[in-house]
Amino acid sequence: MAIVERLIDLILWPPLFYYIIFPGLIFVMIFEMFLIWSERKIAGRVQMRYGPLEIAPRLAGAPQLMADLIRYALQEVIIPRTVDKLPFVIAPIAAFVIALMPLLVTPFSPTFLPVTTEGSILIAAALTTIPPLLLILAGWASNNKFSLVGSARESFLIATYEIIILLVIASMSFLYGTLDFLKAVEAQQALLWGIILNPIAAITYFVAVMMGTSRFPFEIAEAESEIVMGAFTEYSGIMFGLAMGISYARMFVYNIIFVLLFLGGWSPLGGIVTGNYILDSIILPGASVAIKAVIISLLMVFTRAVYGRYRIDHALKGGWGFWFIMALVSIGLSAAVVYLMEVF
Amino acid sequence: MAEETEGKNETKLPLEGSLRKSDQALVVKTTPPELLETANKLKEQGYTTVVSLSAVDYPKDGKMTLIVHVTGYELPPGYPKMVEIQVDLPRENPRVPSLINVWTSVDFQEREAYEMFGITFEGHPDLRHILLDPEEFKDLRPLRKDFVVKEENIMLKENWGDYRG
Amino acid sequence: MSQQSQILTRRIDKDILEVFIGPQHPGSGHMRIILRVDGDIIVEAEPDIGFVHRTMEKLAEGREWVKNQPLFERMAILDAANCTLGYIMAIEKLLGIEPPPRAKYIRTILAELNRIASHLYGMGIFAILLGHSTMYMWFFGDREVFVELAERLTGQRLTHSFFWPGGVRRDLPSGFKDELEKGIKYFEKRLKEYEVMFLKNPVIRSRLEGVGYISRQKAAELGIVGPNIRASGIRHDVRIEEPYAAYPELDFEVPIYKEGDALARTLQRVDELRESLKILKQAVNRIPEGPILHEKYLKMFTKVLKDVLETEKRVKLAPALFNLRPPKGEAYARVEAGRGEYFYYVVSDGQNKPYRVRVVSPSFRNSIVFKYVLPGHRVADLPAIYGSIDYFPPEADR
Structure with missing residues (x-):
């Protein structure tokens, strides 16, 4: 039994738990799977077809x-002869990892957050700007x-x-x-x-995120x-799988930020007190943040x-001509x- | 095959030719030097578009006939809907002036006639193969009658009956 | 590093990138377009067709007259009836026979079913090229209605081989009229939904408006056909210019648009779908009674064949009919297929095989658009232009 306890301890060891399980890799993977599945199901419903059905129809x-x-994962990763190998390999992996990194500073409840810092909005915003640069690197290295x-x-x-x-x-x-x-969340709860x-x-923000995550x-x-x-x-195998996942991971991170900045964070469920510490401080507020993020996604x-798909000049025209001004x-x-709050 | 194309030009189109009975097309015979002149005349009359440009090979008569079908979209009443220009060419090194300056629509069709029959269109800016592989069909002219398609044998095992169980 | 230097390189103009679209490209069919782009602007486009060339004109010289029908169907199996009708009509002109009225009506019905299916196929491809997956599924899903109606009529979904010099091979099945009307009713409802989802979609509009403009004069000059030339303002439709089958007896219009851009070509196709529905409704109501094959051949039938025709309403093909020997001569015939005008020119030397068959397909004539219209557009306009002219490579390559 000692081994089991050790294992549980290991899993709940904060660094491991934060990075691997929640809000890290596994949580994002589950979210992505649900999101991609529901995207295909919803699109299928609209498009007079079933969507995924072969595997586990029930x-x-x-x-x-x-x-x-x-x-x-089992497919061969083909690295073409003409590519610049190091950046070619690094770019999607780094992009995926960095895409998840803003989760380090986004709180899921008032008490549950991996890194406590005064400038968390700044750090999250800064980290979200890095993955697209790596996409450019990937394209450049692909030759x-x-x-x-x-x-x-x-x-x-x-x-x-x-x-x-x-x-x-x-x-x-x-x-x-x-x-x-x-x-920011406290301010929203107060006001x-x-x-x-x-x-x-x-x-x-909604439109810009759609633009940024290739929706x-x-x-x-x-x-x-x-x-x-x-x-x-030029990508294949697990590298291609990762590359496909990057835009979903980024969208999820952006939407967590959206929830925290615009939708009151853990607002409705976060206030409930049941007496159970884990339920109160992690599961209920975390669930409310995640559910809101899923709905937005x-x-x-x-x-x-x-x-359909815009032409690039239309998108740029819309982006600079309208949404930039809106920002x-x-x-x-x-x-x-x-000013109004100061006055009243 | 002049005997099939008898019938006078009863249409209002002022051009020498004969009206074919089977499909009411006006057949205009001309020669390579006069081809451009005929084409220009037809274009002036409102025949704006080439429907087809191809050839028929007659190895027995030792000739090849270039056949151009032209039509127009706003033809005056009484004009034939389709005019067929026939140009007899020698089978060895056939050359005609290109029609591309008269009708742009002939561009790809001349390239096709070039690769299929080996007809050289003088003045075509881009006379290359279009449908066939330029290397494999460098000297082969598939639509000529002396190009015989090799029939492949049906794949049957010699003692296939034994496998039927 | 030494391996890299083995790759052949060729200098091209400074700042010009040469992009090969196709043939292994999700946005192209079995064709290649070689683009030279300056930034995002295409400066030169060179369509390289022929990847699915089968030399049908040569193959046709090696088999009996009617056996070429299944061959020519392979040009555009989704428009099989229209693309073989021209060939059959050319043979009829050589033979000097006309099909009986009922056969003409059945031909018209199948031709229009094929036209609708072909338009829907083309627009489905168009939609997915623009990234609109829903309309892709809708067009393909609704196409099934007409494919299945064609199956009810002919026994085949796509390659019908249904026409016969002097007639058709089957009579209308019982209950076909009701099924057809049900299908038409369903489709009329769907057309309204298409409008909301696709034709009035702001994103799609912004992709299509003013893109790929072909002026009236240029359209005539390039010799493009079908809905593309009609969208440029030229009322060119073989069904009206040289009426065939039952079209002269039916009341329909040929819509035209004056704009000549990709949007006009799309709207043109939708309008033609409406007209096709109109034709189908009239044809199925006005269809006269009578034989479905020319009496010249009916006389040649043995008793068994006649029995099959009486009881099963289908023409069982006698071996003698396969050995047609049209008299010496030439004839051309043209029909209006979904994508435009099919032109057949046949030469007979009195044998049981054609001496020469010339076929010009609409896509072959439309392929010239890539060379003369693409330059000056953006790379992202390529799918819009490619899809809007409804280019179908196997048809162009023959």
């Missing part, structure tokens, strides 16, 4: 992605024309959406007067949810019918069923709200 094909992952075109498109898009996202996050931290997620205080910021209609950097798979054209993936307006709105 579970409506839910383990389909497990099968896909096993296949990816393939389609990858190059994909990278070029991605770099155009980065310049657009990153600025919008950062401006919106800045406007919200301005509104709450803090750079700490914990205090109102951020989405009501500054709806323009919320909508702008339709902004699925431009990996437009299949034009440039095959964008920066990941589902909204984002649902656009696949409705829209500036959201800062103004935040200032107005702060």
Whole structure:
């Protein structure tokens, strides 16, 4: 029995637990599987078909992605002769790891957070900007024309959406007067949810995240019918699986930030007191954050069923011509709200 | 095959030719030097588009006939819907002036006639193979009658009856 | 490193990137388009077709007249009836016979079913090229209705081999009229949903408006056919210019658009779907009674064959019918298929095999668009133009 206790201790050992289980790798994997499965199911319902069904029809094909992952894992990883090997191998792995790193500073409850810091919003925002750079690296290292075109498109898009996202996050931290997620959530609990205080910021952030994580209609950097798979054209096997997962992981992280900044964090379930420490401090608030993030993510993936794909110049025009201005307006709105709060 | 194409040109199109009974196409015979002139005349009359440009090989008569079908979208009433230009060419090194400056639509069709029959269109800016592999079919002209398709044998095991159990 | 230097390189102009779209590319069919791009702008495009070339014109010289029908179906199996009808009509012109009225109506019905299926197929591919997966599924799903109706009529979903010089091979099955009307009713409802989802979708509109513009004059010059030329404002439709089958007796319009861009070509196809439904409704109601094969052949039937025709309403093919020997001569015939005009030119020397068959398919004539229209557009416009002209490689390559 001692071994079992040791094992449980090991699993619950904070560094391991944070990085591997919650809110780290396994949690994100489960989330991704659920999200991809439900994306395919919802799209299937709209598109007069079943979606995944072959594997475990009773579970409506839910383990389909497990099968896909096993296949990816067992597939040979082909590294073409002409690629720049080191960056080619490193880029998707590093991008996936760094995409998950903002979870280090995003709290899931007032007490549960891996790293306590005053500037958590700043760190999270900074970390989310790194993975797209690695996508560009992947495209460059692939030595393939389609990858190059994909990278070029991605770099155009980065310049657009990153600025919008950062401006919106800045406007919200301005509104709450803090750079700490914990205090931002507390401010929302004290006053109102951020989405009501500054709806323009919320909508702008939503669109910019869709642009940043290759959701339709902004699925431009990996437009299949034009440039095959964008920066990941040359990838195969588990590397391709990872590359596919990056955009979902990023979307999930962005949406956790969305929940913390706009949707009141652990608001409804976080206040319940049952007496059980783990239930009160981790499971209920964590669940409310995760469920909200899942709902937002589902909204984002649902656009696949409705829209086609924009051309890059249309997306850039929309990004700079409209959403950038909206981001500036959201800062103004935040200032107005702060001023009003001071007055009353 | 002149005997099938009898019938006077009763249409209003001012061009010498004969109306074919089977499909009411106006058949205009011309020669390589006069081809461009005929084509220009037809274009002036409103025949804007080439439907087909191809050839028929007659090894027995020692000739090859270039056949161009042209039509127009706004033809005056009484004009034939389809005009067929026939140009007899020698089988050895057939050359005709390219029609591409008259009708752009002939571009790919001339390339096809070039690779299939070996007809050289003088003045075509880009006379290359289009459908076939340029190396494998460098000297072969598949649609000529002396190109015989090799029939492949049906794959049957010699004693296939033994396997039937 | 030494391995890398073995790869052949060729200098091209500075700042010009040469991109090969296809043939192993998810956005192209069995074809290749060699693009030279300056930044995101295409400066030169060179369609390289022929990857599925089968030299049908040569193959056709080696088999009996009617046995070529299954061969020519392989040009565009999703439009099989239309693309073989021209060949059959050319043989009929050589033979100097006309099919009986009922056969003409059945031909029209099958041709229109095929036209709808072909348009839906093309638009489905178009939708997925624009990244709209829902419309891809919808178009393909609804195409099934018409494919199955064609199966009810002919016994085959795609390669019907249904026509016969002087008639058709089966009569309308019992209950076909009701099924057809049910299908038409369903599809009319769906057309409205397409409008909301696809035609009025702002993203799709922004991709198509003003893209791939072909002026009226250029359309005539390039010799493009089908919905593409009609979307440029030229009312060119073989069904009206040289009416065949039952079209002269039916009341329909040929819609045209003046804009000439990708959006006009898309709307053109949808309008043509409506007209096809109209034709189908009329044809199935007005169909006259009578034989389905020319009486010249009916006389040649033995008693067994006649019995099969009476009881099962189908033409059992007598061996003698396979050895048609049209008289010496030439004839052309053209039909309006889903993608445009099919042109057949047949030469007979009185034997049981054709001396020469020339076939020009609409996609072959449309492929010229890539060379003359693509330059000046963005790379991302390629799928929009490729899809909007409804290019089908096996048809172009023949």
